[in-house]
Amino acid sequence: MSAVVEVDGLVKTFGRFAAVDGLDLHVGAGEVHGFLGPNGAGKSTTIRVLLGLYRATAGRVRVLGLDPARRPAELTRRISYVPGDVALWPTLTGQEVLDALAALRGTRDRAAERRLVDAFALDTRRQVRTYSKGNRQKVVLVAAFAARTELLVLDEPTTGLDPLMEELFQRCVREAVAQGRTVLLSSHVLAEVEALCEAVTIVKDGRLVESGPVAQMRLLGGSQVTATVAPEQAVAVAAGLRRAGIADPGPGPDLRLDVPRAQVPAVLSALAGGGALDITCTPTRLEDLFRRHYEVRAR
Numbered sequence: 001m002s003a004v005v006e007v008d009g010l011v012k013t014f015g016r017f018a019a020v021d022g023l024d025l026h027v028g029a030g031e032v033h034g035f036l037g038p039n040g041a042g043k044s045t046t047i048r049v050l051l052g053l054y055r056a057t058a059g060r061v062r063v064l065g066l067d068p069a070r071r072p073a074e075l076t077r078r079i080s081y082v083p084g085d086v087a088l089w090p091t092l093t094g095q096e097v098l099d100a101l102a103a104l105r106g107t108r109d110r111a112a113e114r115r116l117v118d119a120f121a122l123d124t125r126r127q128v129r130t131y132s133k134g135n136r137q138k139v140v141l142v143a144a145f146a147a148r149t150e151l152l153v154l155d156e157p158t159t160g161l162d163p164l165m166e167e168l169f170q171r172c173v174r175e176a177v178a179q180g181r182t183v184l185l186s187s188h189v190l191a192e193v194e195a196l197c198e199a200v201t202i203v204k205d206g207r208l209v210e211s212g213p214v215a216q217m218r219l220l221g222g223s224q225v226t227a228t229v230a231p232e233q234a235v236a237v238a239a240g241l242r243r244a245g246i247a248d249p250g251p252g253p254d255l256r257l258d259v260p261r262a263q264v265p266a267v268l269s270a271l272a273g274g275g276a277l278d279i280t281c282t283p284t285r286l287e288d289l290f291r292r293h294y295e296v297r298a299r
């Protein structure tokens with residue numbers, strides 16, 4: 001699979017502050033790639049470099065094989081970009097905004113646009129300044145999905161959408177992929193990322209933390225084990241768990257342990273052998289794996 005987005009060693013500084021500090025990001029063709037990280041991690045800054053809105057301080061950036069710093073206009077035509085905080089021309093109607101966005105891009109699929117306007121239940125006759133935040137978001141989503149672009153760059157695109165519209169958004173992403181398009185999705189909605197993305201890149205403080213296929217992360221994710229331990233069994237269970245590699249199981253009687261995959265059999269037999277009750281073992285949800293990366297110190 002060839003890469004649609006290739007970023008190697010990207011640095012972007014503002015004054016002496018490095019918002020992005022040596023980041024690698026590779027998005028394969030036809031992939032939905034999640035771009036995750038806590039507030040201020042450098043995701044939007046990276047996205048602006050991909051779109052040619054910011055110039056990289058250092059590093060190599062190619063989008064659809066082109067250098068965005070040199071070919072921003074061509075990339076504008078080939079990329080659909082949806083920001084999280086949409087600012088639109090307030091006195092135009094929804095339809096006039098769709099017309100303007102299509103004119104900027106230079107290509108248009110009117111039938112797809114009409115279908116999406118209906119699906120998102122958008123009244124395009126109204127002036128944009130009368131729209132709610134969710135409706136402003138819908139205008140840009142309709143324009144993005146309806147355009148015949150190869151790459152969708154979605155930066156927190158579902159901010160303000162209600163749950164039904166969130167479902168519709170997910171259907172649109174799946175359709176886009178079925179049409180052979182590629183999606184880079186930056187999102188704090190971890191359930192959305194879990195539902196849509198086959199690969200993710202996680203960033204923190206402008207640097208790569210983890211990147212790869214979601215299936216592999218799931219395998220490495222381990223399990224959550226719970227059990228009830230009566231006070232008279234606590235010492236025996238704690239000793240068994242220590243032998244199984246769990247130094248501190250925490251206070252009883254209800255234990256909740258995050259256990260790496262390789263240790264699961266030993267932990268389960270330590271619990272059962274020590275007389276623990278109500279033992280359960282479930283694979284760690286991807287959402288919980290992602291969540292661990294959000295526990296950060298203040299910068």
Ligand SMILES: Nc1ncnc2c1ncn2[C@@H]1O[C@H](COP(=O)(O)OP(=O)(O)OP(=O)(O)O)[C@@H](O)[C@H]1O
Nearest residue numbers: 014017018019037038039040041042043044045046
């Ligand atoms: N134009 C700018 N001038 C100075 N600092 C900036 C500028 N743009 C972003 N930053 C800083 O760079 C860092 C990364 O910001 P960025 O918006 O890329 O983060 P993010 O990962 O998109 O965060 P969020 O999830 O909150 O949207 C932040 O500390 C931010 O304050």
